[in-house]
Amino acid sequence: MQEMINRAKELLSDGTVNRVLGWRRGDMSYNPEPSYFETAEDLDANFVYNGFCGANLSKYMIEGSKLEGKTLVFLKPCDSYSFNQLIAEHRVDRDKAYIIGVGCMGKLSFEKIKEQGVKGITNITIDDANENITVETLYGEKTLAYKDCMLERCHVCKGKEHQIFDETIGESRDTKDADRFAEVEKIEAMSPEEKFAFFQNELSRCIRCNACRNVCPACSCRKCVFDSTKFDSAQKANVDSFEERMFHIIRAFHVAGRCTDCGECSRVCPQGIPLHLFNRKFIKDIDEFYGEFQAGVDPEAKSPLTSFTFNDVEPGVTGGRR
Amino acid sequence: MFKIAKSKLPELLKAIAAQQELFLPVNNNGQVNFAAWFEGCNADIETLKTVKSPKDMFFPQSETLYTVKKEQHKLSVEPQALADQNFVAFGMKACDIQGIKVLDKVFLAEPVDTFYRARREHGTIVALACHEPEESCFCKVFGVDCAEPDADVVMWNANDTLYWKAVTDKGTALTEALSGVLENADAADEKAVETEQENIRAIVEKLPYTNLSLEGWNGNVTEEKFNSPVWEKLYKPCLACGTCTFVCPTCQCYDIKDYDTGHGIQRYRCWDSCMYSDFTMMAHGNNRTSQMQRFRQRFMHKLVYFPANNDGMYSCVGCGRCVEKCPSSLNIVKVIKAFEKEAANHE
Numbered sequence: 001m002q003e004m005i006n007r008a009k010e011l012l013s014d015g016t017v018n019r020v021l022g023w024r025r026g027d028m029s030y031n032p033e034p035s036y037f038e039t040a041e042d043l044d045a046n047f048v049y050n051g052f053c054g055a056n057l058s059k060y061m062i063e064g065s066k067l068e069g070k071t072l073v074f075l076k077p078c079d080s081y082s083f084n085q086l087i088a089e090h091r092v093d094r095d096k097a098y099i100i101g102v103g104c105m106g107k108l109s110f111e112k113i114k115e116q117g118v119k120g121i122t123n124i125t126i127d128d129a130n131e132n133i134t135v136e137t138l139y140g141e142k143t144l145a146y147k148d149c150m151l152e153r154c155h156v157c158k159g160k161e162h163q164i165f166d167e168t169i170g171e172s173r174d175t176k177d178a179d180r181f182a183e184v185e186k187i188e189a190m191s192p193e194e195k196f197a198f199f200q201n202e203l204s205r206c207i208r209c210n211a212c213r214n215v216c217p218a219c220s221c222r223k224c225v226f227d228s229t230k231f232d233s234a235q236k237a238n239v240d241s242f243e244e245r246m247f248h249i250i251r252a253f254h255v256a257g258r259c260t261d262c263g264e265c266s267r268v269c270p271q272g273i274p275l276h277l278f279n280r281k282f283i284k285d286i287d288e289f290y291g292e293f294q295a296g297v298d299p300e301a302k303s304p305l306t307s308f309t310f311n312d313v314e315p316g317v318t319g320g321r322r
Numbered sequence: 323m324f325k326i327a328k329s330k331l332p333e334l335l336k337a338i339a340a341q342q343e344l345f346l347p348v349n350n351n352g353q354v355n356f357a358a359w360f361e362g363c364n365a366d367i368e369t370l371k372t373v374k375s376p377k378d379m380f381f382p383q384s385e386t387l388y389t390v391k392k393e394q395h396k397l398s399v400e401p402q403a404l405a406d407q408n409f410v411a412f413g414m415k416a417c418d419i420q421g422i423k424v425l426d427k428v429f430l431a432e433p434v435d436t437f438y439r440a441r442r443e444h445g446t447i448v449a450l451a452c453h454e455p456e457e458s459c460f461c462k463v464f465g466v467d468c469a470e471p472d473a474d475v476v477m478w479n480a481n482d483t484l485y486w487k488a489v490t491d492k493g494t495a496l497t498e499a500l501s502g503v504l505e506n507a508d509a510a511d512e513k514a515v516e517t518e519q520e521n522i523r524a525i526v527e528k529l530p531y532t533n534l535s536l537e538g539w540n541g542n543v544t545e546e547k548f549n550s551p552v553w554e555k556l557y558k559p560c561l562a563c564g565t566c567t568f569v570c571p572t573c574q575c576y577d578i579k580d581y582d583t584g585h586g587i588q589r590y591r592c593w594d595s596c597m598y599s600d601f602t603m604m605a606h607g608n609n610r611t612s613q614m615q616r617f618r619q620r621f622m623h624k625l626v627y628f629p630a631n632n633d634g635m636y637s638c639v640g641c642g643r644c645v646e647k648c649p650s651s652l653n654i655v656k657v658i659k660a661f662e663k664e665a666a667n668h669e
Contacts, residue, residue: 027659028457028530031651034559055650060559110646115352119370121457122530138528139454205353207374207383209595211563211649229600236384236564236577236592268649270565271373272353 001049003169004074004102008047009040011072017098018069021060023053029124030110034060036071049074051126051133054107054151056264058082058092059217065093073097076104077172078153080163081260081296082217087164088299089258091220101162103170105130106146106154111272113149118142130173147177152276153263156180163297180261181284183277203248205271208236212248212265212275218255252278257286257305260296289313324486324497324504325511331367331484335359335412337503341496342446343409345379347372356411367413367479370456371643375571376418379411380441381425383568384592387437387578391586404440410496412448416471417461419449420639421571423472427632428574446492449473452522453480458642460531460655466639469522480518485511531640531655538665539625539658540634547626548618552664556657557617559650564595566644566653567620572637575601596620621657 008020024035025048032048034055056079064071075083080101086092113121113135120138126146127133133149135142156179160172187195213219213226226247261283265275286293290304290312326334338344344359349366356376357363388401422442429438449471452459461468470476474493478485486504488497497504526532539547567573577594580587594601596619602609610616628637644653 026651027656028645031645033651033656036558055559119454119456120525120529138457138525201351205350205355205373207565207568209563209565209568210598211561211565214561214563215649223599227599229603236594236598268563268565270569270647271355272351 001047004049004100005043005047007100007167007169008037008043008072011098012038012040012043016070017072019067019071020047021057021064021071021073023048023055023074026052029121030108030113049102051105051108051130051146051149052110054109054267056082056215056217056262058086058262059215059220059264061092061097062086062220065091065096067096070096070098072100074100074102075162075165076102076107077160077162078104078158078260078262080165081158081294082262083296084163084299085258085260085296086217086220088296088301088303089220099165101165101168103168103172104160105171105173106150106157106175108133108146108149109151109267112151113144116142116144116148118144147175150175151263151267152274153261153266156261158261158294164299181280183274184281184284187277187281202273205273206248207271208247209270211268211270213251215264215268216251216255217260217262217264218258219251248275248278252282255279256282257293257303258295259283260294285315289315323507323512323515324488325507326484326486326504328479328482328484330503331365334484334500334503335365336361337500338410338412338496341410341499343407344412345376345409346412359412367450368453370415370452370454370459371641371646373643373647374569375421375641375643376411376414377421377425377571379409380422380445381429381438381574384590385437386588386590389583389586389588402437404436405444406440408444408446410446410448413450413477414447414471414473415450415452415641416466416468417459417464417639417641418571419447419471419473420461420464420466421641422447424572424628424635424637424639425574427635446475446496447473448475448477448493448496451476451478451518453478453518455522455525455529456642457530458645459526459529460534460640460642462526462529462532462640463534463536464636464638464640467523468526469519478515478518480521481514483511483514485515485518487515531642531645534655534658535662536625536636536658538661540629540636542630544622544626544630547661548622550661550664552660553614553618556652556660557614559652560597560613560617561650562597562599562613562616563649564597565647565649567595567597568593569643569647571639571641571643572624574637577601596623621654624654625658 011017020037023032024046026032030052032053037043057073058079061073087094118135123136125134130146133144133146154175155177157174157176160174259279263276286304293304339359345356346359347354347366348357349364353373354366354369355372355374386402391398429435452468474490476487488494575594576591578591580589596616624637638654
């Protein structure tokens with residue numbers, strides 16, 4: 001972390017960048033927030049980078065690209081896919097960003113920690129090897145395995161390589177220990193009735209807070225159709241059939257082929273809905289239909305869903321998978 | 323006072339449900355929210371905070387107000403019937419009950435919101451003292467005592483027992499109807515409740531936010547706070563989602579919309595969020611054009627406008643849901659602390 005602060009101070013003082021986009025220390029061990037820094041003093045006092053800095057800062061660079069001069073942005077390996085995808089969609093300005101690819105040892109989930117019976121957290125310390133975390137609470141101390149506290153997305157880590165950067169700082173660790181499509185396959189194996197029941201139960205918890213949409217780097221429309229006052233939908237109404245059958249499915253269709261699987265939707269959902277499963281189903285289908293494709297690897301690459309070849313499959317209800 | 327072994331909770335719930343409609347915290351795939359009871363439901367009274375506050379029971383996220391039907395050339399208007407069934411809200415916490423008191427100020431003041439009043443009149447609140455308060459809790463800051471909730475019935479969860487005390491007439495009526503399942507408590511049980519209360523209050527003293535200072539908020543500070551440069555720094559990480567407003571026990575703003583049913587109109591209201599771009603949209607456009615202004619509105623409402631209009635009552639109850647749920651880790655505590663720091667810098 002100190003290396004990041006030092007480098008940020010250098011780039012600020014030599015005029016390369018006008019500001020730094022990173023994470024600000026919270027008032028609890030687990031709640032740093034995405035934030036801009038403009039002075040060395042602020043960086044020294046408040047900049048933080050640790051396992052709780054899960055937020056993907058690529059999305060903030062849509063606004064960051066509109067600011068005067070360059071912004072130094074710290075991107076973790078998986079965040080860098082999102083940044084590339086935003087370049088492909090002309091939503092961020094590459095020339096406005098100075099990208100430092102930062103190492104990542106897997107990011108932690110407050111929910112996963114609490115699920116392990118932790119209450120009343122007063123302090124969390126992460127050991128140097130990132131193997132264990134020690135949670136001090138009002139009801140005693142607990143040591144938990146780092147792996148057991150990671151976000152879902154880290155268990156299917158896309159790897160240690162940054163897809164775009166000006167320079168890199170720090171080591172990464174490939175935390176993958178699960179099959180990316182295992183959960184999707186489980187759902188594919190269900191009967192249509194079972195699938196419907198599964199998603200109906202998960203989505204019945206949706207409160208239409210739009211956190212999934214607003215955090216999503218692929219959801220970069222300046223005005224979402226669901227925010228239109230002329231759109232006669234139950235957009236805020238939380239009428240059951242709406243989100244169970246429409247909102248999340250429409251969103252998944254809209255980001256298909258562009259979703260990098262950064263996992264922010266599931267990280268932020270206050271109701272713990274596994275929203276990434278929709279996106280991952282599309283990714284799996286795209287891989288099977290058009291050959292393996294990972295959004296955000298190459299901003300010049302044509303997305304299989306927005307390019308046409310005569311050999312394209314025509315999957316459908318009548319034609320089956322071909 | 324009465325009591326029942328915690329192992330007999332399913333019997334207690336079944337006995338209540340036999341009398342009245344029953345809503346209680348139910349675990350659905352790891353997430354606990356208030357929901358209607360059903361036989362075999364995964365009732366969870368151990369999880370301290372439901373994801374959403376229980377305000378839905380009195381002020382649902384969406385509800386139809388009236389329906390307009392078109393038949394040939396005639397229009398008919400059918401008002402929505404008011405709630406007329408008694409129900410029990412089981413397991414509400416002290417902060418959430420304080421949240422209902424905030425809603426009362428809004429919906430029971432003239433002109434009275436008849437939909438809300440009907441639900442309030444038909445609801446019996448069975449509260450549960452907070453056995454193990456958590457670090458995000460700061461109800462004491464707003465004068466709430468989570469060891470002694472203000473409700474029709476109060477329960478304490480200790481020693482594998484639920485202790486049950488009826489407080490109001492409604493609470494006594496419910497208690498009498500449950501005489502088949504509740505046991506009489508004795509002096510030792512009274513002592514056990516006292517000990518539990520002492521334990522709860524001792525933990526509350528140790529909570530990291532318990533001594534949060536509200537100095538400088540209440541009173542005539544509208545201009546000073548509204549024009550502060552602090553907002554411009556604070557709002558930046560805000561994603562403009564509605565999580566904080568939708569999990570909050572006191573957020574009361576709603577929108578009224580028409581749903582075209584094809585052969586008529588359903589006029590409904592649904593919770594709105596000041597974080598949303600179409601919030602308070604009017605014919606001339608929108609009076610808050612930036613996210614900074616929308617962000618500022620939420621906290622000005624809770625900490626300045628509401629107390630100014632309601633005898634000093636803040637419309638935050640310290641439940642800490644925003645602390646746990648904001649995707650960007652922003653929350654009302656950080657706002658209060660940022661202003662405190664700003665004030666200190668000026669001195």
